[in-house]
Amino acid sequence: MTARLVLYTIFAALLAGLTLLSSFYAWSPYSDEDHHPHGAVYVRPMHK
Amino acid sequence: MSAPHAPKAPRTLACPNCGGTLALEAAGLTVNLGCRYCGSLLDVSRPEVELIRKYNRARARFAIDLGQRGRLFGEDWAVIGAIKRKDQSDNWSEYLLYNPYVGYRWLVEYQGEWQFGTLLLDLPEGDDRAVTWRGERYTRQWSEQEAVTGTVTGEFYWRIANGDRARCLSFARGETVLSRESVEDEVTWTQLVPVEADEVRSAFAIDGRRMPRKPRPTPSSGFLRPAGMEADDLGPMLLVGLAAAILTLLVMVFIAGPVDRASSVIAAPYGMTREGIKVGSITVGRDHQFVRITARGREFDNRWVDLDYSLVDRASGQAVTGYGLVEHYSGRDSDGNWSEGNRRADTLLGGVARGTYDLYVDAGAHAWPVDLAVGPAPGWSLAEQIPVTITAEAGGLPWGNWITLLIFLFIPPGIIVWHRFRNS
Structure with a gap:
């Protein structure tokens, strides 16, 4: 086996x-995820 | 020098300095003789031997004794001269071989590796970067070096002395090397082909203890040595690379974790964005997993759909967001029909923590070249929507990582292949 x-x-x-x-x-x-400077994003309108 | 010479009977003479008896193998052809006992240089080109330079030093150590005979490349040779030479970084030994019916040849030893040299009468053509000889191209190995002659012993067909300097440049093609030596205006070319050390040892009956050994390999030496001089480890290297790639892929599949999938068809409205369309729910079963979201549009043309994804953690309400785009355009111009774009889009979300997630999409369709905001595109109606199938899958593989690994793994063997191809 060679070096x-x-x-x-x-x-x-x-x-x-x-x-x-x-x-x-x-x-x-x-x-491809977005990198948010202050952490993950909260998306309240979608919790309907 | 390689042309046959009329054989003459060897003669003996006495060294004018030490009185040692010296045999002259190539009488009539030899010009200089280095005394094997005291190292003095003698001029033997005339019947009366003349002392050129007087030395009183210990007998030089060479692997092959002067006068030793051996058979190489189908011919019998006598070792009639030996010199040690060095350049800025290395030193090596050269042995002058003589056969009265064939002429002179060289045997060069460098760090336990041997080459058989033949002086060229038909000279290569080219410049300092590459030369052509007998229809084959040889490329330069190193920058030009100055070789200095050290110890000289035995007989030589030219005037040689300790301290002689020559500019050396070598060109390689595979394992064959053409060496160019220049002294002032005189240029000589020598073809060097490798000879196995064992072959030299058995040919000249060299004592194993005197046989030069290869230096211990240093970590870098294997990479720095020229093509053809290293052991052929390309095959094993490719196998190691392939095995590493396959094993890594198998382990990647194993640690990608449990797969969970959700799929739904959404309708992307034209000229506006529909927010918060729920695709489905998936569970991320490991501490960290990739989630791959794939969007596939149905048959559409000259339109694109923007897709903003939000993968929302049910427990915390936090979202991992990403973007996807499905698009397809076509037309006809002076070059004929054209089309571009992709009706499929993959979005990879990394570092998704363990939990249950709902995938929401904001989707909006647009037309090309004119959107509704400017004017109605041909064939569009306000009621038109583009159906897009969205699939989210936890536990997907990061193919990009693996392909990057593959590329890096095959760069070193690729360089070797390229180097060999360039020299072949």
């Missing part, structure tokens, strides 16, 4: 770990 392959395996494991961590917390740079 390059060892390094690549570590790199792949780190990337996979980061991807799983972001999935675990349901975070994605591509998600």
Whole structure:
């Protein structure tokens, strides 16, 4: 096993770990939810 | 130098400095001789041996002894000369091989790796970036280096001395290297092909303890070495990347959590926005989950529908909001028929906390190129509405994350493939 392959395996494991961590917390740079500066929005009119 | 020479009988002579007996393998062709015992440089181009430079130093250590014979590439060779050279960062050994019927060749050893060198008579053409030789393109490996000659021992067909300097530039194509050496106005080219260390060892019967060893790999050395010189780990690398991608996807499916889905068809009114249309309720079963909202419009053209989503937590009244757009346009211009837009829109809401949610939509339809606020669009009536099917699903997969992982995973092997393709 070459040093390059060892390094690549570590790199792949780190990337996979980061991807799983972001999935675990349901975070994605591509998600479309609005980010409100003062927290979530209350929408009272809809509770009819 | 690679042309056959008329064989002449080897002769022996005595070193004028130390008296050591020296054998001359290429008598008649050899110009300089470095005494293998004291290191003194001798001029042997004339019958009377002349001392050029006197040294009294310990015998230089080379992996192959002078006079050693061996068979490489189907020919028998005698090692008649050996020199040590160095540049700014490295040092290496070069052995001059001689066969009276074939000529001279080189055996170059650098950090336990060996190359067999043949002086070129048909010269490559090109510039400092790339050259073409025998119809094949070779690209430059490194920036130009100055090689300095160190220890010299044995016989050589040119005048050589410790401290000689040459400018070196190498060009590679796969594992074959063309090395260009310039000394003042004289330029020589050598083709270097790799030889397995074991082959050299068995050919010249080198004692294993004297055999140069490869240095321990450092973390960066594997990446810095030129194409063709590294072990071929591209296949295993692709397998590791593929395995990492597939395993990650499987675990992502597992941790995406329970799936809950709600779906409804809403009618988006034209020219106004209908607020607070309830689509349905879904339950987020994990601490954090993605919720994917998909909108699919029915057959419509030259219209778009704005969709503002509010995913409202029943317990707290807090909402996670997002936006979707379904649109489709078509027409005909000088290039013919055209169409653009998508009647389907995916909206991914991330970080949705555990709980039960109601999905509300504010929907409004518009026409292109003219909305009702400006003037009635052709084919529209105030009563027209666009039906849109809205589906909300908790526990969806963030495909974007996985595709990003895939891209990053295949960048390193991609660079290697590109590098090899460029050199092939």
